[in-house]
Amino acid sequence: MHRALLVSEILVQIFDNLSQPPISEILDTWLPSSTGKSLASLALTCTTFHELAMDLLWCNMLGLRPLLGCVTRLHSVVYDSESVYDRDWSEDVDPLVEHEFHQFLRHSARVRNISISATKFLHLLTTLPIETCVFPNLRSLSWLVQCTEIGDLRFFLPPTLRSCYHISEELQLDMKYIGARCPDMEEFTVYGGSGGVRLSETLRSCKRLKHLQYPPFDSTAWMHLSTIPTLLEVNIFTSRMIHYPGPLDNLDFATFLHLTTLSLSGGIEAASVVAIIQHFKFPSLKKFKVHVRVLPWAEAEQLFRALSLCKASWQTLEHIIISSRNKTQEHTSDSLTAVRQFFCFKELRTLRIYVHRPIYLDDDLLFEAMTTWPHIRLASFSNYHYISRLQELQVLVDARNIDIAPEVESFQHTSLRNLAVDSCELEAVNVEAVARIIYSMLPAVSQVIYSDDGVPRSLHNVNKHLDLLRNKPSSAPDQ
Structure with missing residues (x-):
């Protein structure tokens, strides 16, 4: 036997790699696998191999x-x-x-x-x-x-x-x-x-306790959770529609000192999420995720507002994900105001808002958002599409009204690499002008993708013009 096999660290690494079964064997609930047979053979080889091979052979069991x-x-x-x-x-x-x-x-x-x-x-x-x-x-x-x-x-x-x-x-x-x-x-x-x-x-x-995933529980349990100093993650999930938890209205504020992740999903109602936001403090929270089956725009606005009002105890938030898959009624209020509710969270890396209604960003709001969130990496405002120091951007574009005023100072975003557009009017635009605007302002974008099903012919033309601009003798973008 080679002397290297007498080094316990080397032997452990070899056996550990051997003990990882292929997917086909993981799916088998109990039949002897080739991995198990190999470990059993090693256990019978010599006393040096026996204990380690047996430990790995019996480490993971599927049934009795x-x-x-x-x-x-x-x-x-x-x-x-x-x-x-x-x-x-x-x-x-x-x-x-x-x-x-x-x-x-x-x-x-x-x-x-x-x-x-x-x-x-x-x-x-x-x-x-x-x-x-x-x-x-x-x-x-x-x-x-x-x-x-x-x-x-x-x-x-x-x-x-x-x-x-x-x-x-x-x-x-x-x-x-x-x-x-x-x-x-x-x-x-x-x-x-x-x-x-x-x-x-x-x-x-x-x-x-560090990680808890559980169906909705009572107010007493919530209060006790706030006293566990090791708790880092709480995920509340229910598969049934439920209004919960009413008794929170009578509770004093409780502080979850070290909780970094809070996720609420399934059949929970928006009003219950707002109640939780209003009654608890999360001074260390980094990720907040909510999925509500039905989220009318009026309730979405209430949720956004409740979050913004709790900024003093949620100031560490880096990731906010709010979603709902069910379609709701049209809304007439200003969606730009809703986006501004999140401007108080200066540490945002991820913002994903999907309420089955489009949220359009005008030039001023987009500039304000990128200025307000210096650490933003990923953002999405509709259809589960992502806006990503900032590498991917997906927004709804009104291609009929592209207007770059010559007297306005141009800008460049050199880190953006992926640009997705979503506009049914893309066929009607000057594709050469669009390509030149993208090339001059977003020099790292190699091509534009279309976020809806199917790719219009005009988009191929935009990317064709982008290629032509990139392959010009001068590598510097036109200003």
Whole structure:
């Protein structure tokens, strides 16, 4: 054996690369993979390889079947060629007896990440003592079971658990286990259910929580979250339309000192988002994301105004994303005024506003915006299109009224590289004039793209003229 393989750092790197399975094997829930077979062979090669190869072999598990295959009585039925695809083979199998516990737990301490997508094997563990810690070193749990019997989670919640992804309509049955057994939880994601009433009780035990994704919860839980000093990200998601949370109107202000990301999406209503904005302070917030299914323009304006009024406690914001996919009624108010509501956020890198209504920028507003946001990288004002120190710009253009006054001093934006236009009137413009304007003012733009479906012939002509201007003997743009 080469001496380099005796260096633990080198050996770990080699084995770690080997342990990354191809996508085709990740999709297989339990069948032995080529990666697993290679690690098993390495574990049998020599004592130097054994422990590391075994740790990697058992590190990530999809279900309990591999551990059950270690039980002598179950080995043949687990790996029998006719039963491997039989989902009901375990129904007639008796639970483990005492002398089989050691066989089942032989490698469980090596498991770091596990995903449970069915409860069909859990009845085989019913005879295990209630205090048994099946996975003493588990770091991540994905519980993908809709219906959960009380106590099912107890074998999967060691004190070492840091990440828990849970799908269950009956979450309240399991909350007491999560809070009591996993005080060092850092990432807690719950998808499904209506927002367990036990959340506040659970979170009181999670003193190191950093990332939380959860259905809407009550005001007590909100207040408790504000006391967790490690909390960095909160994502509130609901798949159903819900007005929430009314009790916030009676709360005192709460401050989330270290929260950097707040995301509200799904069926939440705009009025509820405004209530959250008005009742909490986020002095460290960098990213604010809202997706509302239905967002009439009047409610959008209220949301923009509420944000601007909270600038004192939101002054660190770098990314604002507000979106709604459902079409709403026409609006008659000034959209330029709405954009100015965001001028108070001087640190903006990203601004994305999609409310299914176009927001046009005139020359003065665009100049004011770029001056106000010195760090802007990406902006979008309609149809999920991006305006990007500033490398991509997508805006609605009134091509019928392109007018560059000769007495006005020209400017150049040398960092803009991508320009997208969206105008049904592009066919009617002087394409040569458009190309010359772009070439003189935006020298880094190599071509113009059309943001709607289909590319008009005139746009090809604009890009053709751009190419001609770029290939002139003099490399300096015309002034």
